[in-house]
Amino acid sequence: MSQLFTKTLREAPKDEVSVNAQLLIRGGFIKKLSAGVYSFLPLGLIVLRKIENIVREEMNNLGGQEILMPVLHPREIWEEAGRWETADYLYKLKDRQGSEFALGATHEEVITDIARKYINSYRDLPLLVYQIQTKFRDELRAKSGLLRGREFSMKDLYSFHEDEEDRKKYYNTVENSYLKILKKCGFKDIIVAEASGGSFSKEYSHEFQIPTIAGEDLIIFCKSCGFAQNKEICDLRQEGVCPNCEKELKEFKTIEVGNIFALGANYSKPMSLSFLDRSGMTKPVIMGCYGMGPSRLMGAAIEVHHDHRGIIWPEEITPFGVVVIQIESKNEAINEKIKKTAEKVYKKLQEKGVAVLYDERENKGAGEKFMEADLIGIPWRVVVSERTVAENKIEIKNRNEKEGALISESKLLKKIL
RNA sequence: CGGAGUGUGGCCUAGUGGCUUAGGGCGCCUGUUUUGGGAACAGGAGAUCGAGAGUUCAAAUCUCUCCACUCCGACCA
Numbered sequence: 001m002s003q004l005f006t007k008t009l010r011e012a013p014k015d016e017v018s019v020n021a022q023l024l025i026r027g028g029f030i031k032k033l034s035a036g037v038y039s040f041l042p043l044g045l046i047v048l049r050k051i052e053n054i055v056r057e058e059m060n061n062l063g064g065q066e067i068l069m070p071v072l073h074p075r076e077i078w079e080e081a082g083r084w085e086t087a088d089y090l091y092k093l094k095d096r097q098g099s100e101f102a103l104g105a106t107h108e109e110v111i112t113d114i115a116r117k118y119i120n121s122y123r124d125l126p127l128l129v130y131q132i133q134t135k136f137r138d139e140l141r142a143k144s145g146l147l148r149g150r151e152f153s154m155k156d157l158y159s160f161h162e163d164e165e166d167r168k169k170y171y172n173t174v175e176n177s178y179l180k181i182l183k184k185c186g187f188k189d190i191i192v193a194e195a196s197g198g199s200f201s202k203e204y205s206h207e208f209q210i211p212t213i214a215g216e217d218l219i220i221f222c223k224s225c226g227f228a229q230n231k232e233i234c235d236l237r238q239e240g241v242c243p244n245c246e247k248e249l250k251e252f253k254t255i256e257v258g259n260i261f262a263l264g265a266n267y268s269k270p271m272s273l274s275f276l277d278r279s280g281m282t283k284p285v286i287m288g289c290y291g292m293g294p295s296r297l298m299g300a301a302i303e304v305h306h307d308h309r310g311i312i313w314p315e316e317i318t319p320f321g322v323v324v325i326q327i328e329s330k331n332e333a334i335n336e337k338i339k340k341t342a343e344k345v346y347k348k349l350q351e352k353g354v355a356v357l358y359d360e361r362e363n364k365g366a367g368e369k370f371m372e373a374d375l376i377g378i379p380w381r382v383v384v385s386e387r388t389v390a391e392n393k394i395e396i397k398n399r400n401e402k403e404g405a406l407i408s409e410s411k412l413l414k415k416i417l
Numbered sequence: 418c419g420g421a422g423u424g425u426g427g428c429c430u431a432g433u434g435g436c437u438u439a440g441g442g443c444g445c446c447u448g449u450u451u452u453g454g455g456a457a458c459a460g461g462a463g464a465u466c467g468a469g470a471g472u473u474c475a476a477a478u479c480u481c482u483c484c485a486c487u488c489c490g491a492c493c494a
Binding site: 007008009010011012013014015016017018026032034035088089105106135137138139140141143147148152154156207256257258259291292293295296309327328329330364365366367368369370371372374375383385386387395 | 423454455486
């Protein structure tokens, strides 16, 4: 545990109601600075980075090229696309000279500005560019821990195409990678719902929705054909009947963890992003944008995976795969053996590349160590104590199991890998 | 911004005008004892009771203003 400077809390701060906020704060993953603004502490940052890396890997598989755009945006770029006045979620500020800026809430303007420098020809298309970065939004109301912050981690991918047909093709491949990402992050139920195309498109956008009572979105979903729509846009005359197959529609509360969106020429036209096609004609570049929020994903994972004891991290995003707990014995000789065994197991797991947390604290009781291990949600727990040493074994227990099992040290790796 | 609620050591909380030098639990420090589901005992450090103004002989407690946080709504990944 000397790997962590944080401590767990027996009780959650009384104001926090949402499960993800309570457990993340109690476990020492995050610390709230102000509403919707959090620090990520060692445990929390490991999880966030793991999620980001899962996302990054898929984006790279898609052929996306990673970049990093600025947070500070000059007013002019937002005016070019006509959003300076209308985007009321922008944090706006002035520098000492009186120049105006916005904190990046989204990056269509900035990416379009980059693209117009490098895209000249149909030969430069298609192009997929993404970043993972902190976004700032002046939310009217931050809420639910990591689910709606004013400052949050976001992966935004932008695609550039010759025409709508090509854009649609990519749209579907991105949809597939999004599903892959979410599965990897441990989500089993994922609903892709049609949603509003926004102010400039009649076409639907698509939202990736995780059903949970903690969700703030409401969607209608048909179990038999998979039709799903955000309640915001659904046709009330449908009266609970699927427009595709006429079966019953169910309503779910969900968390929107990602969305994909056709931008058409809405940015390329006002910002003069065009290319020469094969026949030498100048045409506006057709764009798509695709968002996914790693920090929200982290919150959503907890809403879906927890019990009365704490978090139950999915294997892929857990901060540590294993916690090794040594329990002191008053007998000096036995204690030595316990320590040696625990240390050996710890090192062996590390050598095998397993992320392992070592609870070597000598002033803490067994019960407390177990409670903490459960709270922070480590999938595997290995215990070395007087009991286990007496039988020349170690104890292994999964976070989902009630009772642990004694196994020999040599079988440990097989069990958890 | 509208509605509801809450602000007391790091966290949970008692106290609703004077018996408060603000009490307890957790956590923290010292020591002793414990050791398989958030241990026990003893001692100790830590609080301008969210901030400011007011009422009063007297304010954590009453009044006003402001601030912060949570929840519902409007805005949104």
